[in-house]
Structures are given as C-alpha cells and as structure tokens.
Amino acid sequence: MLNGKTIAFLVAPEGVEQVELTEPWKAVKQAGGTPRLVSTHRGQVQAFHHLDKADTFAVDDTVDSAEATAFDGLVLPGGVANPDRLRTVPQAVQFVRAFFDAGKPVAAICHAPWTLIEADVVRGRTLTSWPSLRTDLRNAGATWEDQEVIVCTAGPNTLVTSRKPDDLKAFCQAATDAFGE
Template sequence: MPDIADTRFLIIATDGFEQSELFEPRARLLEDGAQVTLASPKLDPIQGMEHDEKGDTIRPDMTLDDVDPDQYDALILPGGVANPDTLRMNEKAVDIVESFMESGKTVAAICHGPWLLVEADVVDGRTVTGWPSVRTDLFNAGANVVDQEVVVDGNLITSRKPDDIPAFVEAIKKAVTQAEAVPAS
C-alpha cells in the first residue's frame, strides 16, 4: 500500500469555489507530503467564497487543457455554487471526471461538487450524498442519495458540506493509501 506522501492529487476548480472545501483538503494533504495540483480553465487566480462572501484567491498550477489524468491517483471536486455550475459546462472538466471514474481512481466531491458527477453521468446506481439542493439532481441521475457526512461507494467519495471536511479528507486518505499509486513519470 502506498504512503500518502507517494500519492498525487488533482483538484479542479474555478471562480466561486467554497474556500474551505479547496483550501482545507489541499493543506491537509500537503502537510502529509502528498503532491497536490490545482487545475482551472485558465491560469488567472481564482476567487474563493466563504458562503456568499468573497474569500481568498489562489493561482492554479495548470489549465484543464494540460491535465493528464494518468499522472494522478485521485481527483477532488470542491463545491461552492458557482464553481461546479461553471465547470459542468466545461467539456474538458467533464472529460477529466469521466476519465478518473472509468479508470477506477478515487474521485471525491463535496457539497455542490457532485454536480460534475451528474454531468459526467457517473452516479447511476451509486450511493452518494451532497448539499441538499444537489440531492434532487443526484437522484434524477439515478443515484441512491443519503444524508451522511461522508459516503464511500467504490472509488467514489462524497460529502455534504464544510463541516464534513475532516471525515471527507480521512476517507480520501484511506482510499488512496489502499489503492495502487500511479508511478512517477
């Protein structure tokens, strides 16, 4: 089993991400020695939100067009209302989600992040959770929707809200350390 320090994570986000749902998992993984890459449609800094107030910005490491899913062990999809709503209309973002799901690699989505799972058509028959307003979309996409702080269904991890971040991150760590790490290139 790989050590968390031997794993590579990809986070995809754009303006309007829920600040805690990107920064906290990223910080915890970096503290454990993992490699974490942030990709966005452009390299310009992206604006975080603390609920409905502007938060901090962060500069992406690469664009979505430069992402090679084969180079990563896991994908993290933070929420925020505007972030996943914008990304689900981005063909490359949806392709990245599909690629990770098809490969069986860990995909973790929190809050409104599961909208990308719906758009990628990867939740049919899966047990998931998400922010209450997203649950109808998940249900309509064929998912079994539950109200739990974290749900693990195979390679798919979902959580509801910022309060769930500790359980969300622990589930991600457990999933990737029990999977085979992608060899460094």
C-alpha cells in the same frame, strides 16, 4: 500515507468554497501527497466564503493540458458557483470522467456532485451532497443519503462524498484513505 502521490483539485476560475479547497489540500499535504490546482483557465482562481470573496490561488495546470493519467486521485471542492461553472466546460467534464474510466479515487463535497452528474458517473452509486442536489442525483440514477461522509466502492473506483463544510474532518480522512489505497 500518500507517499508522494499527486492529487488534482479541479476548480472553476471563480466560485470555489475556500474551506472546501484548503482543508482537503492541507490533508493531502499532511498525508505526504502533492496537491495540484487544475482549472479551466490559467492564472489565479477566486475563492469565496459563501457569497463573499476570499483568497486567490495560483493555478498549476488547466483542463486542456492536464491528463488524469498524471494524477493518483481527484478532489472536487464545492461552492454553488464552482461546479455549476465546471459542468458547462466540456474539457472539465471529460477530465472528471477520465478518473472514473481509469478507476482512480474521486472525492466530492457539497455541490460538487453536479459535475459528477454532468460526467454521467453517478448511476448505480450511493452519494451524499448538499441537500438541494438530492433530486438531481436521484434523477441521474444515484442513491442519495443524508450522511456526513459516504465511501462508495460500487463502481470502477472509490467515490467519497460529503455534504458541507461541517463534514470536512470526516471527508478529508476518508479522501486521504481512498487516495492512499
């Protein structure tokens, strides 16, 4: 149980895979936590179902004003465009890095580890991701494995990773377990 813990969900203004945002969001709420949507811009974020526009979601806070110390954990949803955009925004990369520096749990699915690579936090860790990131993760010093979910405790924090939307049930369970510790 998360018993009131606050979990940041970091997404770009456009490009997040909707189901990779909404399913972990529901899991955090069902476990008694408070999810908060953090982005690089105020207003709304545009989610996608693969390449098709889906719903929009209201941003609670932005990376230029949010601080990792205000949160108990971080979720990085995927979608190809979402992490690709986030990794080009220095404040977003620093926001992610701050969770590792503070030893707070982080959960990343699908293409989201691109942002972790940019934050230079995967070296010496074991992760999974969408298969096309395998070489990027290995080049950044991580061990990549093709598994439904990996919970890595080899670094300063717990890092939960999964490959794709089909892995969401296992991802959500592992993430809420990590946030509840």
